[in-house]
Amino acid sequence: MRIAILEDEPTQMEYLVHALEQQLASCSPPLTCVRFGMGETLRRALRSDTFDLLVLDWNVPDLDGLDLLQWVRKFRESSVPIIMLSSRGSECDVVQALAAGANDYLVKPLRPLELAARIRNQLHQLQPQAQQRPVERFGHWEFDRTSSIARLTHASNVSDIELTEREFRLALALFGNLGQTVSRSYLMERMGINGESPSRSLDSQIYRLRTKLGLRPVHGVRLQTIYGQGYRLEAVNEHAS
Known part of the structure; x- marks a missing residue:
């Protein structure tokens, strides 16, 4: 926090x-x-x-x-x-x-x-009772805090995606601020990133999360890099992609 x-x-x-x-x-x-x-x-x-x-x-x-x-x-x-x-x-x-x-x-x-x-x-x-909810839901995605599993439901397909602890924290930080630019320092703190190359580590985590979760307009979201600030996950019309 x-x-x-x-x-x-x-x-x-x-x-x-x-x-x-x-x-x-x-x-x-x-x-x-x-x-x-x-x-x-x-x-x-x-x-x-x-x-x-x-x-x-x-x-x-x-x-x-x-x-x-x-x-x-x-x-x-x-x-x-x-x-x-x-x-x-x-x-x-x-x-x-x-x-x-x-x-x-x-x-x-x-x-x-x-x-x-x-x-x-x-x-x-x-965020009333956020820490008490075992499952967080955002659009096509569900995030299970007890197992660090993300579930993507799209059309008739359901995919369970296993995330690392850092990936899970990153996903919740992005989805919990949907439509808002989130700074790099905020995301790194939420993930517990430190060490010699924290910025590079964040970029690697973002790349893996984008790939694992399919953060693309076809699934109703777009993950953007905001130069000099951080990242923004925003909802889009998936049928217009």
Whole structure:
């Protein structure tokens, strides 16, 4: 799970990251906190990177948290959960942030248990009971978490495809973000890729998954490489292929 944190005070940032790493240590996939001290730096990252949730401090230099929140909702048209942090506790401030698209609002000083609980709540709303479902279904495909088997049903044909653990994680990351560009760093983290050539390893995994699952328009999807960003799996009209 990737969380982007916007906070310009180093002490507050350390406190936030330490609290989340402690309280969300058991989450799956493992938690990664990506730190940003400037709003404009985070905005540049959001043009090409993917996060599961954003934690934004309202009062930061250059582009503040509220302006960034409005940009994410209006121009990126993203539904990523956003929690706003601020020392501003008036009703008007809270309403302004919620009206701009914040999913939640916390007033500083923060209470780590509460923040972690609110993050869990947002993620559960986004994917209710996802981790409890043994089988995930997307169009022609079914993915069985208990066996790492993918089942492709097309016309009258049914094919069971055995995937490696990494291939299975990659498939769920792509299908779970159907129609959205997913960054390379997000996919590599979901797969647990590290080492000397992580980018090359991802490309190899993508190639194998595309071949194994038949990710082609004839099966109702197209897997695209988005230059400088990552990959996008999108639904297409299979009868027009």
